[in-house]
Amino acid sequence: MVQCAETLVVRALPGLPRVRPGDDVGGLIVRALREAGWTLQACDVLVVTSKVISRAEGRFVDVSQVTPSARARELAEVTRKDPRMVELILQESTHVSRAAPEVLVVRHRLGFVSANAGIDLSNALPPEAQGAAQGAGPWALLLPQDPDAAARALRARFEAEFGVPLGVVLSDSHGRPFRLGSVGLAVGVAGLPALHDQVGTCDLDGRPLERTVSALADQVACAADLVAGQAAEGRPVVLVRGLTFDPSERTEAKAMVRPAEQDLYA
């Protein structure tokens, strides 16, 4: 059962170093929390940008080394994108939702529908290429292999450290099909219920509430994005304090993905 907070405090964690391939992200976050003098409380949620997990997993791709397939070259013509980027996008996805000039919307292998399969070209240089940043060719950073599993691992690490039930959200920033501007979105969730089901509650007139399920984890990712800023400011970890929930073992970000067979726009 999720209870609405009276007051929510959303705060960026200072002092986290830039994550490199092979780094123990959980350990780095715990150390930054300790150095900042923060003690986690029950139902605190840590929102971690998925990019730092991608970096730790070494999900960098040197785009110049990618060989586009015939299908990728075809879609590159339609979308006016780099055929090598299109190839990468196709490798990360299971279905093309829409292709148009400057637009390639796909269903990601993780289930969600998004532009460019969530592949990022910002902050995508691996450490070895950073010295030559100005002259370096394009590098891409893929989403973590299994963001829900990564969220569960972080949650276990933090709970062991602080001895209280916690939530973890791995966030990313995505565009929307019918609206402009990107918003924070949960690609991995642990502990915190991804969806908040209000079945059975009534409105102020005593009538059953019509709209009953809210995307709790996505909204937490949005709140965190307001303080995480974009990459330039380097605040990849945000604490959200004030929610109350029964820590759930079974939650996952995939629960917020509308199943492909219910896709109205397939």
Added chain:
Amino acid sequence: MVQCAETLVVRALPGLPRVRPGDDVGGLIVRALREAGWTLQACDVLVVTSKVISRAEGRFVDVSQVTPSARARELAEVTRKDPRMVELILQESTHVSRAAPEVLVVRHRLGFVSANAGIDLSNALPPEAQGAAQGAGPWALLLPQDPDAAARALRARFEAEFGVPLGVVLSDSHGRPFRLGSVGLAVGVAGLPALHDQVGTCDLDGRPLERTVSALADQVACAADLVAGQAAEGRPVVLVRGLTFDPSERTEAKAMVRPAEQDLYA
């Protein structure tokens, strides 16, 4: 220029009475702020659920009095919805995006695409019908006539009262085409830039940021929704403190609507 907050505090305003047709919502909020001992600071954002504006504007519709058109009856068959509700939805919209069993997604006359034209059946009873809530027939509550104008009016009222530049967001809760669960969304905006354009900033490698525009007002609506709860808890006004922005005269929620001619799923 928007600056990311280090810390954001999101807090529900207590003590607001239930709004009735003809009420001065701005005046009621100012009184509740005074009674709670809250003083607004520069760049505070007040997020107000659009429902209270709808109530003040008397946007209640007695569904039993609606006569469905032939088109509404046809779509009611497809969607298995009440033909009178479908008629109301059509009256509030300019285009049907998708119709399927249990689903009617339209482009609202205000521009955005959403299920059921944002028409609400919860908390939709007008005051005169509330005594008979259990036996009352279906009532619907339409969105405010002009939410951006209503947001501007509230902003002017609050700024006159507190003497500092403020933001106002009128929020609603909507589903998403490819994801489950509803999220907060800005249907009216004043003062706070709806979109936060990061053109010209660089990532940590010194490369221009690829994704540059975030939907600031929608994310603020999501953060507020985490404490506003749903109607049953009756927290229609939420203060978001900690953002920094140049108060904008020209902002509007419509700026976040992807124009119909760019609709990839038309």
